[in-house]
Each structure stands twice: as structure tokens, then as C-alpha cells.
Amino acid sequence: xxxxxxxxxxxxxxxxxxxxxxxxxxxxxxxxxxxxxxxxxxxxxxxxxxxxxxxxxxxxxxxxxxxxxxxxxxxxxxxxxxxxxxxxxxxxxxxxxxxxxxxxxxxxxxxxxxxxxxxxxxxxxxxxxxxxxxxxxxxxxxxxxxxxxxxxxxxxxxxxxxxxxxxxxxxxxxxxxxxxxxxxxxxxxxxxxxxxxxxxxxxxxxxxxxxxxxxxxxxxxxxxxxxxxxxxxxxxxxxxxxxxxxxxxxxxxxxxxxxxxxxxxxxxxxxxxxxxxxxxxxxxxxxxxxxxxxxxxxxxxxxxxxxxxxxxxxxxxxxxxxxxxxxxxxxxxxxxxxxxxxxxxxxxxxxxxxxxxxxxxxxxxxxxxxxxxxxxxxxxxxxxxxxxxxxxxxxxxxxxxxxxxxxxxxxxxxxxxxxxxxxxxxxxxxxxxxxxxxxxxxxxxxxxxxxxxxxxxxxxxxxxxxxxxxxxxxxxxxxxxxxxxxxxxxxxxxxxxxxxxxxxxxxxxxxxxxxxxxxxxxxxxxxxxxxxxxxxxxxxxxxxxxxxxxxxxxxxxxxxxxxxxxxxxxxxxxxxxxxxxxxxxxxxxxxxxxxxxxxxxxxxxxxxxxxxxxxxxxxxxxxxxxxxxxxxxxxxxxxxxxxxxxxxxxxxxxxxxxxxxxxxxxxxxxxxxxxxxxxxxxxxxxxxxxxxxxxxxxxxxxxxxxxxxxxxxxxxxxxxxxxxxxxxxxxxxxxxxxx
Numbered sequence: 196x197x198x199x200x201x202x203x204x205x206x207x208x209x210x211x212x213x214x215x216x217x218x219x220x221x222x223x224x225x226x227x228x229x230x231x232x233x234x235x236x237x238x239x240x241x242x243x244x245x246x247x248x249x250x251x252x253x254x255x256x257x258x259x260x261x262x263x264x265x266x267x268x269x270x271x272x273x274x275x276x277x278x279x280x281x282x283x284x285x286x287x288x289x290x291x292x293x294x295x296x297x298x299x300x301x302x303x304x305x306x307x308x309x310x311x312x313x314x315x316x317x318x319x320x321x322x323x324x325x326x327x328x329x330x331x332x333x334x335x336x337x338x339x340x341x342x343x344x345x346x347x348x349x350x351x352x353x354x355x356x357x358x359x360x361x362x363x364x365x366x367x368x369x370x371x372x373x374x375x376x377x378x379x380x381x382x383x384x385x386x387x388x389x390x391x392x393x394x395x396x397x398x399x400x401x402x403x404x405x406x407x408x409x410x411x412x413x414x415x416x417x418x419x420x421x422x423x424x425x426x427x428x429x430x431x432x433x434x435x436x437x438x439x440x441x442x443x444x445x446x447x448x449x450x451x452x453x454x455x456x457x458x459x460x461x462x463x464x465x466x467x468x469x470x471x472x473x474x475x476x477x478x479x480x481x482x483x484x485x486x487x488x489x490x491x492x493x494x495x496x497x498x499x500x501x502x503x504x505x506x507x508x509x510x511x512x513x514x515x516x517x518x519x520x521x522x523x524x525x526x527x528x529x530x531x532x533x534x535x536x537x538x539x540x541x542x543x544x545x546x547x548x549x550x551x552x553x554x555x556x557x558x559x560x561x562x563x564x565x566x567x568x569x570x571x572x573x574x575x576x577x578x579x580x581x582x583x584x585x586x587x588x589x590x591x592x593x594x595x596x597x598x599x600x601x602x603x604x605x606x607x608x609x610x611x612x613x614x615x616x617x618x619x620x621x622x623x624x625x626x627x628x629x630x631x632x633x634x635x636x637x638x639x640x641x642x643x644x645x646x647x648x649x650x651x652x653x654x655x656x657x658x659x660x661x662x663x664x665x666x667x668x669x670x671x672x673x674x675x676x677x678x679x680x681x682x683x684x685x686x687x688x689x690x691x692x693x694x695x696x697x698x699x700x701x702x703x704x705x706x707x708x709x710x711x712x713x714x715x716x717x718x719x720x721x722x723x724x725x726x727x728x729x730x731x732x733x734x735x736x737x738x739x740x741x742x743x744x745x746x747x748x749x750x751x752x753x754x755x756x757x758x759x760x761x762x763x764x765x766x767x768x769x770x771x772x773x774x775x776x777x778x779x780x781x782x783x784x785x786x787x788x789x790x791x792x793x794x795x796x797x798x799x800x801x802x803x804x805x806x807x808x809x810x811x812x813x814x815x816x817x818x819x820x821x822x823x824x825x826x827x828x829x830x831x832x833x834x835x836x837x838x839x840x841x842x843x844x845x846x847x848x849x850x851x852x853x854x855x856x857x858x859x860x861x862x863x864x865x866x867x868x869x870x871x872x873x874x875x876x877x878x879x880x881x882x883x884x885x886x887x888x889x890x891x892x893x894x895x896x897x898x899x900x901x902x903x904x905x906x907x908x909x910x911x912x913x914x915x916x917x918x919x920x921x922x923x924x925x926x927x928x929x930x931x932x933x934x
Contacts, residue, residue, distance in 0.1 A: 214294070217257045217325040218273060218306060225277060226310070228256045229284075232271030232291070269294040273306050273324075285310050383773075383924040388903060401544075401561035401615065404568060404600060526605040526635035527719060530614045530627060532691050533642040534684050535677070536653035538703060538732060542642060543615040549726050549865070552858065552890040555610050555719070560601045562616035563663075565593045572662045576679035581687035594623065598630050605635055611719070619688045628694065638720060639696040640727075649703050654678065697724060703732045729870040734915030737868060737891070738777070738876045739884050741906050742797040743767045747822075748906070754814065754821035756791050762927070763797070766907045769926045771800035773909065774876060778804070783873035787864075789813045789880060798878050811860045814880035818851020843900035854899055858886050865890055884910075891919050 218228050262269070270291045276284040288307040308320045529546065531539040543559055550557040566574070570589060578586045594616055601612040612635070618624055624639065631637050644650055654677055658664050664673040691698065695714040702708030710728055715721070743763025747755040759767065778784045785805045788794040789812035798806050820828050820835070829836040832849075839846040847853035861883065868875060868887075877887065885902045888894070891912045894902065904910070907927045913920040 214262060215257060215325075215327045217327075219256075219323040219325065221256055221275075221320070221322050223275070223310075223320070226275040226285070227277075229274050229276060230258055230271050231274060232269065273308075273322075275308055275310070283311075383926055384922060387921045387923050401540075401559040401564055402600070404565055404596065526609070527611045528601065528614055528627075528631055528635045528637045529611065529723070530618055530624070530637055530639050531616060531642070532618045532624070532639050532696075534619065534688060535617065535681050536650055536657055537642045537644045538653065539617075539642050540615055541732065542640070542699070542727075542730070543613045545730055545869075546723065546726065547613050548890065548893045550611050550723075551893065552865070552896070553722075553862070554855070554858070554896060556608060557611040557613065558601070558604060558609060559613045559615060560597045562590075562594050562597045562614070565597045566590065567662055569593060569596075573666060574663070576676050576683060579680045579683045581683060591623065591626065594618075595626065595630065598627055602630065602634050617684060619684055621689050621693070624691070624693065637694060638715065638723075639691045639694060641691045641696060641698045643690075643698060643700045644703060645701055646703065654681070695720075697727060699727060702727075702730075726866065726869070729866050731869075731872070732915065733872045734913070735872060736777075736874045737912040737914060738774075738874070739887060739904075739910040739912065740770065740797075740876070740878055740908065741881055741884060741904060742791075742793040742878055743770070744906055745793040751824045752822055753825070754817040754823075757793060759793055759796050762907075763793070766927055767797045767800050769907075770797065770878075770909070771802070773924065773926060774801050774804070777911075778874055778876075781874050784875065785871075785873065786876045786878065787812060788878045789883070791880070794878050794880065798876075801876075804876070809864060811864050812877070812879040812883055815854070815857050815882035816848065816852040818848035820848050820851065844897055854882065854886065857882055858896075858899075861886050888912075892921065893919075 216230065221228060270293050272291055273287045274284050285308050288309060304324055306322045306324050308322070310318050310320055312318055529543075531543055533539045540561060540563075543561075547557050547559040566589075570578075570593075577583060578589075580586060597616070598614065601609075601614060605612060614627070618627065618639075628637055644653075654674065658667075658670060658673040658677055664677070667673040667676075696711075697713075697715065698709075698711035700709040700711065702710065708731075710724070712724055715724060743759045743766035745755075745763055746757040746760050747753075748763075749760050774786075785807060786798050786801055787807050787809055788798045790808050790810050791813055794812070795806075795808065817823075820832070823831075825836070835849060839848075844854050847856065864887070868877075877884070879887075881904050882900075884904045885899050888902055888904060888910060889896070889899045891914075905925075907925065909924040909926065911922040911924070913922070
């Protein structure tokens with residue numbers, strides 16, 4: 196018996212408070228507890244309306260509601276009334292209860308009721324009062340059956356709640372959920388257009404050695420994890436790669452291109468930073484004769500091939516880093532550290548995919564791939580012993596070659612290199628830091644796993660998929676060899692304690708893990724840490740589908756907010772039946788839609804799962820072109836039409852959006868999809884789904900406007916320890932026109 200006090204009574208952290216009031220020791224089955232007063236449920240609220248409480252045990256009644264964390268003072272009292280009538284009501288004795296900041300202002304732990312029995316006798320009933328509060332997200336609310344009704348503010352457009360739960364199935368009709376789709380889902384499978392239809396060993400997708408390993412031998416120079424000779428000699432041994440300079444006749448600048456910003460080196464030593472505003476946008480730039488910030492020029496130009504200003508935060512951070520960070524910090528090396536079978540390569544692959552999707556020039560360098568090319572794939576466990584001098588020299592040589600390739604690539608414009616190896620000794624890491632001096636900033640990313648079940652699963656996957664054991668017919672023999680290799684690494688393993696680092700400890704499942712961060716600063720490192728906090732390896736499907744065919748689809752018009760056509764309505768029913776069968780064993784799945792009615796209406800027949808509206812999932816904003824056909828755009832706005840045809844990725848509709856704008860607003864959706872541990876169904880629009888699909892399929896940004904995301908087709912993305920796999924189901928045909 197007691198009350199809990201809010202840790203955020205001043206509402207300084209914002210967000211929503213989930214408040215639970217519980218009344219215990221109530222045993223009168225004829226009288227039902229209620230509450231009245233100014234306790235709100237977000238949305239319209241009639242203060243004279245009593246809220247019925249939910250009975251969760253024989254003698255306990257609970258009321259749950261949501262308020263802003265900085266809500267105004269609320270007052271209320273409990274009352275009880277007959278189950279079958281309105282009168283008489285019995286109000287609790289004592290002063291009015293006051294709720295502020297999610298906590299009861301007074302220590303009122305007992306509710307007293309004076310109830311008159313049928314024979315007129317007065318009976319005093321004492322009940323215990325409990326209050327609990329917690330900060331919640333809309334996704335936690337959607338998973339709670341008690342909290343789904345009117346918990347979030349209804350849509351101001353159509354009055355449809357942002358979070359709804361259908362609890363009763365629709366009546367089945369001839370074309371309804373049970374009539375339009377057979378039980379066998381496999382008959383709807385169609386070929387996937389990418390290589391992700393089957394599991395692929397992640398290391399095989401990493402960068403190839405730039406010349407299939409340099410012909411020179413570096414074992415003397417990098418023996419025992421040290422660099423012999425001067426740093427200048429290391430530079431001389433590198434392959435020289437000369438970029439073709441493009442000069443400006445007006446400013447006599449040499450252009451060196453990189454993702455995020457374009458750095459221009461003037462002949463007099465001044466720097467300039469180009470940030471693109473998007474195709475069709477006006478150029479805004481300071482005169483090249485005006486200098487500031489110690490000779491640095493900030494210029495915005497639509498011709499520079501760099502990160503567009505559409506990705507505002509990224510571009511702003513890139514400019515700030517160019518202006519204020521040391522030169523070597525403009526390139527970033529994420530160096531993996533950890534024992535084998537700890538998920539390093541999988542984590543590296545996910546991070547690479549995320550950064551590429553945001554527009555950062557990123558490559559994944561896997562040292563194991565270099566080793567297999569130079570020394571073959573059939574290296575026994577003896578090769579990895581800590582007392583095997585020849586093995587150590589060979590492995591350090593390969594690591595140095597991979598590091599050189601990464602640094603050479605950075606000199607040519609690369610921004611973020613993911614260096615994937617065990618890097619399990621201080622001497623190895625010291626060698627890498629020495630090589631990176633003056634060229635890039637290193638952040639060590641150490642993956643630690645203490646769960647024996649996870650380790651055993653990873654070991655078995657490694658033996659099954661790794662090219663190291665492709666020629667080993669005996670699985671058990673390969674398993675013994677790998678475990679022996681693992682023991683060799685464990686004997687020499689030294690945890691990271693130097694430099695900037697992030698330690699991921701037992702974060703595989705997303706439950707109970709820890710993330711240790713040391714000496715991390717800057718925009719991009721901060722984004723990387725935020726991504727890592729939300730990622731895990733729990734297997735789950737993500738289903739992507741466009742809304743059913745709309746009337747504007749039939750008319751060939753872009754944008755708008757039209758309803759579904761007859762064919763679109765039929766698809767919504769078929770989709771509901773598909774979801775029911777595909778996710779029949781999933782109790783915690785959710786359905787995400789945009790706030791446009793064609794998306795909401797497509798989801799409406801789906802029952803049993805919470806539905807969450809995201810404004811971020813709305814179709815690309817067509818601005819002044821909204822409601823047009825492309826023929827009308829070509830006739831009435833020929834310049835805009837031509838600009839769009841030249842570069843669909845960067846083109847921004849007048850007073851509207853570009854694909855880069857869409858990517859930026861979808862980043863929170865991606866983070867939440869990575870964080871979710873249950874299946875998610877996303878019902879959205881063509882441009883949005885192209886951007887989401889490109890993330891999961893690791894497609895280049897330039898391909899996004901051209902990816903095939905047809906109507907009435909479900910794209911199933913399977914997330915898990917084996918990476919990303921794709922499967923497509925085509926339920927029916929629909930009108931198609933380009934976007």
C-alpha cells in the first residue's frame with residue numbers, strides 16, 4: 196500500500212506519462228468503482244463524464260490514462276455506483292485528491308466510502324489506493340490493451356485516432372477477408388529483384404582489396420604489430436593515386452569531392468566548403484574574394500556533387516566539422532574489436548548500411564577477406580596461435596594492407612571506413628593508430644557477449660557460412676577447429692582501454708545490455724552511438740506494402756488524399772487476410788500507416804493489432820505540383836519537369852520535397868524499426884517505401900527514385916543474425932505509373 200512519486204514532477208524531460216490508479220480490497224460486486232473530476236484522457240474530455248474502471252482481479256480495479264509530463268494540476272475523487280443504475284452514487288470521504296506531475300500531492304493511500312445497505316444501515320468500506328507512473332512512447336501504448344482507447348489525440352483531419360485497436364472482426368463477405376485469399380501464402384510469392392532473397396555471408400559483401408593485394412610484401416615493415424622505418428617511408432611505399440582536378444575559371448580552385456561537403460583548395464591555400472541545395476534551387480554563395488574564418492570560404496552551389504542541403508542536419512554538421520574540427524577528424528575510422536563469433540561483421544554491415552543510406556560515403560573493409568585472398572581459406576587453428584610468430588606477422592601484414600587501402604580510399608573522398616577484424620591486442624591497435632595519425636579519427640567499437648547460447652549459435656553459423664570451412668565436409672570437425680581458434684584468441688585478448696571507444700556489452704537481444712562510451716564527440720560519432728543503442732539481432736519480419744489503389748492512382752494524379760478505388764478496397768481485405776495468416780502466432784506485432792486516408796483505409800480491415808499513424812510516412816510532398824498529372828506538369832511547368840527528369844534524387848518540387856528530404860524525415864522510422872523486437876507492417880506510399888526498402892536492401896542512393904515498389908505487393912524483410920533477407924508476395928494487380 197502506498198504511492199509513488201514522479202521523478203520528473205516538473206515535466207522537464209517532456210514526453211507522456213502513463214498513470215495507473217488502482218483501488219484494492221473492493222469486494223462488493225453490486226457496486227462499481229468510478230472516478231470523476233478533471234483527470235483527462237488526451238483528446239476531447241467531458242469533465243462530467245465518469246470513467247469506468249477495469250477490473251483486473253477479484254478485489255482490484257484499475258484506471259489507466261495518459262497525460263503530458265508537464266500537465267496542469269488535476270483533481271478527482273473516487274465514487275461507486277450500482278452496476279445496473281445511475282443512482283445512488285457514493286462519493287469517497289475526505290478532501291479532493293490532487294494529481295500533479297504524475298504523483299498524488301497528498302499522501303492519501305486510503306479511500307473511505309460510507310455506503311448504505313438495502314436495509315438503510317451505513318457501512319464504512321476502506322480501500323487501498325495505489326498509483327504508478329512511467330514515461331512511455333506511442334509504441335508502448337499501442338501494445339497495451341488497457342491504454343489503446345483514445346489515448347492519443349485524434350487526427351484533426353478525419354477524427355481517426357492515431358492509435359487504434361480493432362477488437363471485433365468485420366463481417367465476412369464474398370470479397371471479404373476469408374473470401375479473397377487462399378490459405379497457401381506461398382502461391383503469391385514472386386521473385387525478389389535483389390540478391391537479398393537468400394542469406395549471404397556478410398564478409399563476402401565487403402570491399403575487395405584494391406589490387407587483389409599489393410604485389411609488395413610488407414611483413415618486415417609491420418612485423419609484430421610495429422612499424423619499422425619512418426612514417427615518411429610508409430608514405431613512399433604507398434601506391435600513388437592522382438585525382439583529376441576540375442578547376443574553376445573564376446576562382447582558380449582545385450576541387451576534391453567527398454560526400455557530405457565538397458572541399459575546394461585555392462591556389463593560395465584557402466579552403467572552401469560546398470554544400471548543395473538541390474537541383475533547381477538558386478545558388479547562394481559568398482564572393483570568392485571575401486574571406487572569413489581564417490581564410491575559409493563557405494559557398495552553396497547547386498552544381499557541386501556533394502551532400503545536398505536537403506539533409507539539413509547532416510550538411511550543417513559537415514560544415515561545422517570542416518570549419519572547427521582538426522583536419523584528420525574529417526574522416527572517421529570505426530575499428531571493430533572483439534573475439535570471433537561476437538557479431539562484429541554483422542554489426543559492421545548494419546552500421547555501413549545505415550551510414551550509406553544517410554548519404555555518408557562509407558565502406559566496410561573486412562580483414563578476414565584479405566587473409567583468405569592472400570593465404571587461402573583453409574588456415575587451421577594453429578595459424579591463429581598467439582605464440583605463432585609467422586602467423587602473427589602474416590596477420591599483421593594483412594591488417595596493414597587493409598588499413599592502407601582504407602586510408603587511400605579516404606584520401607580520394609571516402610568519409611567513414613569500417614575496419615572489421617578482431618584487433619584483439621594492444622599492439623595491433625597501436626599499429627593502426629600509428630598508421631592513422633594525421634589522416635583520420637579512430638573510434639574503437641568493441642563487441643562483448645557473455646551469453647553462451649548466443650555464442651554457440653554464432654559459432655555454428657560461422658562454420659556453416661564462412662568460406663574458411665567451405666571445403667570442410669565434416670561439420671563437427673570444422674566446429675572443433677573454430678573453437679580451438681577461439682581459444683587461441685582468448686589467450687591473447689586485451690580489452691580496449693585506450694583512445695575513443697564504444698563497448699557494446701550483451702546487446703545482441705536488445706534486453707539488458709550495456710553501452711559504454713568513452714571520449715566520443717561530434718555529430719557523426721553521436722549519430723553512430725545513437726544507432727548502436729537501438730540495434731539488436733532479434734529475428735523478426737518487417738512487411739512493407741503500398742496502400743491499395745486510390746482514385747488518384749486511377750486518374751494518374753500525384754499527391755492528393757483520395758480514397759481507395761474498388762480494387763484498392765479489395766486489396767485492403769486481401770491484405771487483412773494475409774496479415775492474419777502470416778502473423779497468426781505473433782501477439783505483439785503492430786501496423787504503421789501514414790496520416791493520409793488511403794493508407795489508413797487500407798489498414799482498416801486488419802484486426803487484432805495496434806495501428807499507429809506516422810506523419811513521417813506520408814507520401815513525398817509534391818508542393819505546387821500536388822494533384823497534377825505528369826503530362827500537366829510537363830505542359831505547365833516545363834523547366835521543373837526537365838529538372839526532375841535530370842536528377843530525381845535531388846530534385847525538390849516547388850514548395851515541396853526531394854527524395855533526400857524524405858530520407859531525412861524517415862530516419863526516426865528506421866531507428867524505431869531497428870529497435871522493435873516484434874513484426875511490423877508498414878502501409879505507406881511509393882517514394883517513402885522506396886527509401887525504406889533502399890535502407891534494408893543496401894541500395895545506392897542514386898537508385899532510390901527508380902526502385903520497383905508496385906501496388907498490391909508485399910515486401911517481407913526478414914531481420915536477424917543472418918542479415919537481411921527479402922521475399923515478395925503479389926496479391927493482385929493494380930494501376931502503375933512512375934513517380
